[in-house]
Amino acid sequence: MLPNGHLPTPPAESTDIPREPGLCMSRWAPRNYSGGNSSDQIWTRIAPNPLQTPPSVSTLPPDLGLPYEVQHYILAMMQRIIEEACYDLASRWIPQTLRNNRWDCPEAVELSTWRDLLPTALPPNAIVSHPSYSLERALADSVQIRNAAVHRHLCDNTEIRRMVVKAEDVMFMFADSTRRNKFHRLWMELNDWDQSSDSQAAKEKLLAALQDISERPVDDMDWSPNSISLQEIPEQNHHVEDQYPGEAMDLD
Known part of the structure; x- marks a missing residue:
């Protein structure tokens, strides 16, 4: 960062994958x-x-939407679920690649690595065709979800729901119905949160849903408004x- 508080301008980057403005950041x-x-x-x-x-x-x-700590938990959870799905898919279709790289758990592989690897390494019948979404685009959007979690972006709730829809589409292409249902429920719960007029009831409902979706204990979080x-x-x-x-x- 420069002394005046501005970030330096990087050189222009070319990419073959179009990025939807809402998911670039x-x-x-x-x-x-x-x-x-x-x-x-x-x-x-x-x-x-x-x-x-x-x-x-x-x-x-x-009101900026979900309290930031809750929002970050959701984004990090989404990142983990997508990473696990990519690893499970690779375990079924390209197990030798996992062995060659000594990738023995989902945490060993970044989403950006899956983005670059899966489109060329998977056989065509490994992916369910999506009418308006390519695997390359789906994995690129997954990396943007990861970036929002890792770089601690403050998103509004509309943007988070948009990310959830993209993640659900990825699970559709992976034929991963269990994780697809998780993301579908997450979208519904976030939509209910926005429409609720009872903050305490909304908090309890969302907490219970996050624990079910994550399948891990949900620690105490700061629910004060941003x-x-x-x-x-x-x-x-x-x-x-x-x-x-x-x-x-x-x-x-």
Whole structure:
């Protein structure tokens, strides 16, 4: 990061895989506003309309959706489930590749590695054809879900549900009905959360669902509303590649 608080502009990266704008990055991501202490940190939003004038912070709604700790748990859970699904698929169809690389568990392989490997290594009959989604695109979107989890993006709930739909589509292509049902339930629970008027009941319902979907204990999380201030910035001034050069390379 430069002294003025801005990130350096990376060289343009070419890619053969088109990226849907909503999954290139979360709508909300941390940005050090003035290079000062943590109180100076705000959350910036890429405006969907490049001609839109940035409103003042005070005009934006205070509710950012799911509390951040809960949101991060969901994104990390999604990443883990997709990694496990990729490993199980490879175990069925290309076990020798796993042995050759000494990959003996899902945690041994990054999603970016599966993105590059599976489209060429799998036989054609290993994947269920999707009417509007290629395996290459599905795995690229999976990497963006991983990036949102690893780089601690603050997403709104609409964006999280969009990610869940993409993850469900991946499970459809893998013919993984168990994990597909998990993602379908997660989408339904997140939709119910947005529509609920009883915060305590919504919290208890979502907690129970997350424990069922994850199949792991859910630790105590901070359910207080996100209170970090917001500033909306025009899209043409802050491109995704300019803000997050590391993500284009899938680096931490």
